[in-house]
Amino acid sequence: MSDNPNDPVPFRPYVPDTQPLNDTPSYGSTHKRHPTQKLIRLPHTITETTGPRFSADKYGAIMDLSTAVGGQAIGERIIVHGTITDEDGRPVPHTMVEIWQANATGRYNHPGDTHDAPLDPHFFGKGRVYTDENGYYKFITIKPGAYPWGNHYNAWRPNHIHYSYFGPGFASRLITQMYFPGDPLLELDPIYQCIPDLAARERLVSKFDISITEPNWALGYRFDVVLRGRGATPMETN
Amino acid sequence: MSATPTTGSQTIGPYWHLLEEPEWADLTRFGATGELITLTGTIRDGDGALVTDACVEIWQASPPASDVFQGWGRARTDTDGRFSFRTLKPGPVPGRGNALQAPHIAITILARGILIAIHTRAYFAGEKQNELDPLLTMIEEPARRSTLIAEPTTPGVWNLDIRLQGEGETVFLDI
Numbered sequence: 526m527s528d529n530p531n532d533p534v535p536f537r538p539y540v541p542d543t544q545p546l547n548d549t550p551s552y553g554s555t556h557k558r559h560p561t562q563k564l565i566r567l568p569h570t571i572t573e574t575t576g577p578r579f580s581a582d583k584y585g586a587i588m589d590l591s592t593a594v595g596g597q598a599i600g601e602r603i604i605v606h607g608t609i610t611d612e613d614g615r616p617v618p619h620t621m622v623e624i625w626q627a628n629a630t631g632r633y634n635h636p637g638d639t640h641d642a643p644l645d646p647h648f649f650g651k652g653r654v655y656t657d658e659n660g661y662y663k664f665i666t667i668k669p670g671a672y673p674w675g676n677h678y679n680a681w682r683p684n685h686i687h688y689s690y691f692g693p694g695f696a697s698r699l700i701t702q703m704y705f706p707g708d709p710l711l712e713l714d715p716i717y718q719c720i721p722d723l724a725a726r727e728r729l730v731s732k733f734d735i736s737i738t739e740p741n742w743a744l745g746y747r748f749d750v751v752l753r754g755r756g757a758t759p760m761e762t763n
Numbered sequence: 764m765s766a767t768p769t770t771g772s773q774t775i776g777p778y779w780h781l782l783e784e785p786e787w788a789d790l791t792r793f794g795a796t797g798e799l800i801t802l803t804g805t806i807r808d809g810d811g812a813l814v815t816d817a818c819v820e821i822w823q824a825s826p827p828a829s830d831v832f833q834g835w836g837r838a839r840t841d842t843d844g845r846f847s848f849r850t851l852k853p854g855p856v857p858g859r860g861n862a863l864q865a866p867h868i869a870i871t872i873l874a875r876g877i878l879i880a881i882h883t884r885a886y887f888a889g890e891k892q893n894e895l896d897p898l899l900t901m902i903e904e905p906a907r908r909s910t911l912i913a914e915p916t917t918p919g920v921w922n923l924d925i926r927l928q929g930e931g932e933t934v935f936l937d938i
């Protein structure tokens with residue numbers, strides 16, 4: 526395959542050990558759901574380097590998860606903010622961030638969740654925000670509770686918020702979970718532990734942030750996210 | 764400039780439906796015109812059991828994204844393990860070098876038990892360009908290649924069944 530000056534700049538391969546393997550035996554649901562044949566490495570084409578664009582006019586923003594149906598959700602109100610950058614530290618502007626989570630008791634507003642904890646009529650657990658031109662985002666919610674799951678005896682998921690990010694192309698899509706500092710369940714959670722590299726794992730834990738904490742109203746947490754960068758570093762393109 | 768690696772991926776889990784907007788499965792809902800098709804299929808696991816809690820997303824670079832056609836959609840697998848999208852039939856798109864890629868739709872599969880997104884593609888049976896497509900020609904075994912090729916069922920409906928693991932395992936891509 527000969528190169529063509531019009532070829533799109535590919536996204537960079539993932540740094541080894543910073544991403545989970547789908548074959549992770551400690552997480553039972555992976556057993557029958559991970560591919561066993563070698564993946565085919567596909568040099569990126571415009572199918573992988575381009576991707577959808579979302580905006581609030583078609584996909585409306587939901588920035589405050591802490592109130593619904595005219596009432597306040599029960600639980601510890603928090604503000605979560607941070608920046609989304611690429612691997613070279615460049616902001617990812619105007620990108621959609623989807624958010625979903627359990628309520629303060631550890632129960633999802635989802636028919637499949639059978640955990641014996643109360644639903645909150647004032648909490649749906651769904652959000653959607655956009656980064657600004659500097660890659661900055663912010664939303665308001667309540668701190669989700671831990672909940673039991675069937676993976677192993679006495680298994681509990683640590684407190685976490687689920688996120689979905691798109692970034693600039695099909696190959697920059699990222700689904701992840703944000704955790705809270707000091708949670709004793711992190712050490713025992715096979716989903717958190719699936720990321721081999723310790724530093725990469727710890728970046729999934731948000732940081733308490735007094736600077737965004739609002740007096741008499743809500744605690745603040747910071748969660749910065751990095752999406753894939755392009756194959757050529759700025760140095761190489763010069 | 765110091766580089767920070769991409770944030771680690773985590774499973775979408777069993778409760779991602781909180782995000783679901785069923786109309787997002789119809790990519791033509793903003794008034795797109797062209798050759799309307801339905802892309803459907805089932806997802807099965809290593810035991811051949813239907814995967815009924817997956818989030819399936821599609822993206823196509825053709826026809827080019829516009830105000831009325833975003834090129835992207837999301838659908839659940841239902842209680843029959845089936846996903847279904849309404850979209851426009853793509854045309855060929857440029858590949859690397861001077862290659863041309865046969866018409867295709869990129870597919871992302873996310874679910875409980877999947878820690879990092881699984882990627883594949885749907886091509887269309889009977890397309891002449893399939894024989895020259897850079898990805899399809901990379902796969903020597905015809906049986907493996909056929910896991911990427913949607914077959915017509917009724918007029919305008921294309922079916923691609925996906926097997927995550929085991930007998931007839933779909934070809935998945937490292938992108």
Ligand SMILES: [Fe+3]
Pocket residue numbers: 627682685687776778
């Ligand atoms: Fe969860």
